[in-house]
Amino acid sequence: MYNTVEMAVIVSRTVPLLTEEQRTIYDRIMLAVSAGQGELIFLDAPGGTGKTFLISLILAKIRSNNGIALAVASSGIAATLLDGGRTAHSAFKLPLNIQNNPDAVCNIKKQSSLATVLKLCQIIIWDECTMAHKHSLEALDRTLKDIRNNDKLFGGTLLLLSGDFRQTLPVIPRSTYTDEINACLKSSRLWHNVEKVQLKVNMRVQMLQDPSAETFSKQLLDIGDGKVALHENTGCIKLLTDFCTIINSQDELIDQIFPDIHIQYLNLEWLAAVA
Ligand SMILES: Nc1ncnc2c1ncn2[C@@H]1O[C@H](COP(=O)(O)OP(=O)(O)OP(=O)(O)O)[C@@H](O)[C@H]1O
Numbered sequence: 001m002y003n004t005v006e007m008a009v010i011v012s013r014t015v016p017l018l019t020e021e022q023r024t025i026y027d028r029i030m031l032a033v034s035a036g037q038g039e040l041i042f043l044d045a046p047g048g049t050g051k052t053f054l055i056s057l058i059l060a061k062i063r064s065n066n067g068i069a070l071a072v073a074s075s076g077i078a079a080t081l082l083d084g085g086r087t088a089h090s091a092f093k094l095p096l097n098i099q100n101n102p103d104a105v106c107n108i109k110k111q112s113s114l115a116t117v118l119k120l121c122q123i124i125i126w127d128e129c130t131m132a133h134k135h136s137l138e139a140l141d142r143t144l145k146d147i148r149n150n151d152k153l154f155g156g157t158l159l160l161l162s163g164d165f166r167q168t169l170p171v172i173p174r175s176t177y178t179d180e181i182n183a184c185l186k187s188s189r190l191w192h193n194v195e196k197v198q199l200k201v202n203m204r205v206q207m208l209q210d211p212s213a214e215t216f217s218k219q220l221l222d223i224g225d226g227k228v229a230l231h232e233n234t235g236c237i238k239l240l241t242d243f244c245t246i247i248n249s250q251d252e253l254i255d256q257i258f259p260d261i262h263i264q265y266l267n268l269e270w271l272a273a274v275a
Pocket residue numbers: 017018019022045046047048049050051052053054203204207
């Protein structure tokens with residue numbers, strides 16, 4: 001249970017801060033929540049555009065009215081950034097070998113308390129959805145139809161997917177590039193139902209007023225949008241020397257991003273801060 005007063009305070013503090021594009025999306029989502037008809041919306045948001053900021057507000061708004069809003073993410077680290085966030089696998093009890101199971105369903109009994117929550121919830125927000133295997137989303141669709149006895153998409157549940165396809169796609173061990181494309185949500189039969197909304201303004205750049213943050217965010221977008229030429233033999237791109245700190249091994253990468261992880265790995269606040 002959430003404290004509705006605390007949630008309302010978050011809402012009244014945050015709404016006046018929204019930028020115009022954040023406000024438009026916030027209003028669109030809240031309209032879909034009130035309509036209660038179930039929709040599939042994809043929030044396309046490159047890093048730093050305020051996706052977490054906006055999602056946190058939507059969660060707080062629904063919870064301030066005693067409504068149920070579920071927040072899941074494809075990775076544990078992204079789940080730590082959302083209030084009450086869980087990984088999609090654990091929240092929906094998805095089967096472990098989902099990539100080999102095109103007809104999968106979630107392991108949720110119709111009479112269970114989780115099924116009741118899924119029946120009553122006003123929105124499901126799935127962050128970092130671009131990392132999810134399409135079978136996971138399809139399993140959720142089948143399960144919600146069954147639990148809600150409703151043949152509409154996701155049994156009439158409002159689903160907000162968020163993420164950035166320029167970043168990480170599903171990770172499939174020993175797979176080819178084509179396997180990853182086939183596995184991603186855009187290849188799902190459900191994807192044509194998606195309404196896309198977009199955040200474009202990088203709030204980190206805007207708030208920090210830092211020209212190097214602006215250059216970095218532009219370079220990142222150019223790579224994600226395929227504007228940087230591929231090396232003809234290797235198919236790799238060459239990173240500019242001013243792009244980031246280049247390291248030599250996976251261990252060094254972990255050390256730089258998560259220093260002291262062997263001590264801090266149970267400290268959720270620390271994990272969320274460095275995520
Ligand atoms: N309208 C706003 N007013 C004030 N601060 C904002 C606003 N929108 C975003 N921010 C701040 O900008 C920063 C980036 O926002 P946020 O973390 O939500 O971005 P994101 O899209 O989730 O980024 P990433 O995917 O890289 O984690 C945060 O510090 C957030 O608090």
